[in-house]
Amino acid sequence: MKTTQDTEVLIVGAGPAGLMLANILGMYGKQVTVLEAMDTLIDYPRGVGLDDESFRTIQTVGLVDAIRPHTNPQHIMRLVNGAGKVMLVNNPQTVEFGWERKHGFIQPEADKALYEGLSRFGNVQVLFGYRVENVEEDGQSVTAIALVSRPDGTIEERRFSAQYLVGCEGGKSPTRKRLGVSFEGESPSTRWLVVDVNNDPLGTPNVFLGADPKRPYVSIGLPHAVRRWEFMLHDDETEEQVTDPDYVNALLADHVPNPAELDFIRRRVFTHHGRVASDFRKGRQLIAGDAAHLMPVWMGQGWNSGMRDATNLGWKLAAVLSGQADDALLDTYTSERKDHAQAMVDLSLTFGRLIKITNPVGAVLRDAASSVLNLFPQVKSYFADMRFKPMPRYTRGVLADPNTRESGSAAAKLTSKLIPVLTANVKNSPVGVQFPQPRVNSRDASDQLLDDAIGNWWSVIVWGNSPKDVLPQSSLDKLSLLGARLVAVVPETQREWAQKHMDPDVMVLGDHTGRLKKWFDDRPTPLVFLRPDRFVAGACLTQHAPETLDAILAAMKFTPAGAVTDAVAVPVAL
CATH class of the missing domain: 3.30.70 (Alpha-Beta Plaits)
Incomplete structure (x- = not known):
């Protein structure tokens, strides 16, 4: 009789996106089975670029020490013409998210560290040599039928049942083909x-x-x-x-x-390929990494885009599996990730066309244009600081509009007529973008990165005050059900005083670098609702906080009966 092994999430493919997703779900205490058709991980070099967003996720799952030795931080890129003359330099100096913007890296070593990191979790298993041949889905579960070679050379059929299946099998993904979604774009003949x-x-x-x-x-x-x-x-x-x-x-x-x-x-x-799937989810099956999008190598974003997928999807699956959110939350995975994946594909294709000019006249014109543009400091800085790279900005998803408090969407600009908004240095809304990660001091540690201080789930961050002093009890009760951490950020000069006078349930962080002070000084949003993936779900004046929170919970499809303790866990360091 054929037996079926049960798990919560079935990941098909032990590539970087699948391994990172397994680490995130393992960190949150979820049962995961990874099925890989090959007998081992791929051991030859592939991707060569790792960015700061990915390193922030690596930090979240506690694998910095394992991956850092295989990187070249501050990887500078120089575009040179046929004579070897430098036309532009890309050397961003920012550490906005806590890590250098660009790293060279050895992908097999990074993937190996992601794989070995799974040994920390008794709830995660990786099975090599299991080729998924078919998938059956009903309203309650999805079952994968896999073939595996036995020691005697015969082929055995094994069945794995899960609540969700995520295909991370690369550009030829059978999962994507089963879903019947299009894979639109181009594959240049070069x-x-x-x-x-x-x-x-x-x-x-x-x-x-x-x-x-x-x-x-x-x-x-x-x-x-x-x-x-x-x-x-x-x-x-x-x-x-x-x-x-x-x-x-x-x-x-x-x-x-x-x-x-x-x-x-x-x-x-x-x-090179430049393609994006029309949808990243259908029913109980989803796709991530190269299965969802393929991009040319020019911007070094293939591996990193897979990390972004895992970062976005991981906490959402954890919330649904724990009963904190309705299954509809998973629809926001496509609405949040697809547009940015497309933007990165488009930019990579455009950059490739600039490099691939073989017509001598066209090359001369390009070289001359670059020489002229380099005379303008702002243009030169635009390339040097990598400001041409589109940072993820979610306009639909688990968000609350900072102007109207509308649920599920967020305008990119602040439009309120209140004086704090009119006099703000930054008119762009912070909602839908990543929150910065400076270093902070706390009661337990000095000069630590923000994410290490606040943990890996939801947080409410208030500048200069305690969340318990500005939020009504009804909002605090909802945040408690969500499992959100309450955080007060104050200048370092006030930290010890605040620790004595604020509620002990509030984490007090000292801003000894001044970077958080500047962030809040530039924006009229002293209260921030921060998602587990470090994106801002809502940012507002404190008097708008209850309405903003309700809009976020509605966008999340929050179900108060969910068990908070099942969704939150502390990552285990190697």
Whole structure:
């Protein structure tokens, strides 16, 4: 008789998005089974860029110490023309979210750390060699039928039942195909040869994008002395031809004195894709990572976009599974993530077109334009600080509009006629964007990152005052059911006084860097409702707080009968 193994969430694919989602759900105490068709994790280099948003998620699940050794922080990118002249530099200095904006990294090592991190959770298992052949779904559950090879060579069928299934199997995702959603976009015909070597013969620790009209290329310095080159291929060059060692050595001859002496890791041809699924969820099945979107490599956002998916989806699944929220909360996963994934795909495609110009006249015009633009400090800073990268801003989802307190949407601008709004330095609404992560002092720790202080679930942050002093009891009762932490942020000079005089249930944080003071000084929103994924669900004047909270709970499909303790857990460090 065939037996069925039960779990809460079934993740298909042990790639980065699936492994991070499993870590987040494991942290929240949820039962997870990961099924991977391969026998092991992929061990060759793929993605090479890791950003600050991803590192913030890595911090949340307690894996910074495991992944940090495999990164190059402050990874500088230089766009150079065919003569080697630098046309623009991308070197953002911000640490707005607590970490450097850009890192080079070794993906196999990072993925391995995500996998090994799952050993902390007795409620999570990863099964290799399990190929999902079919999925059955009804109104209460979803069941995956998987095939696995037995030691005697026979094939065994295994069944796994869960409340939800998340497909993280990559660009050819069978889950996405089962859902019947479109995968819209383009796959440019341009092919590229990737060459990875050990014992980096150049030693430059950053990135060169070579906009050479004769043959565009990329040269990337990575941790552990790994060097990557990528060369654009001409239409008449076959894959067999360009992966031949002698041919590769000829391509590398302009970059190193003696290519034949290099320690090669791999030579592989690939094609860029720019596609986004029309929907990330149908019924009890969802998709994440490359299964939901594929993007060209130019902005280094493929791995990071998968991390954003896991960060957005993880807490929502935890809330639904714990009974805190209705199943409809999961619909906000698509409404919040799809537009930003599309924006990153579009930007990557545009950047690629700039680099891939092979027409000599077009290349000259591009180079001349870049020289002129670099004369303007604001334009130069626009590229250097990476302000061209669209940061996620949710306008629909688990939000409350700061102007109208409307539930489920948020305008990008503050439009109130109150004097605090009219005199604000920043007119952009903080709702729907990530809250910054400066360092703070608390009763228990000094100079710690904000997220480490406030924990991994909902928080209410008030500048200069106690949430218990500005919120009515009815709102405090709802926040208690939500499991939200009450936080007061004060200048460091006031912290000890506040700790003595404020309610002991309120966490008092000292702003010793002044960064939080500036954030609140620029915005007329002294009270912030912060989601588990560190996005601002609501920000308002304290008198608008009860109405704002009710709008957020409605957008979340909050069910007060849910068990708070099931949804909240503290991550276990390696």
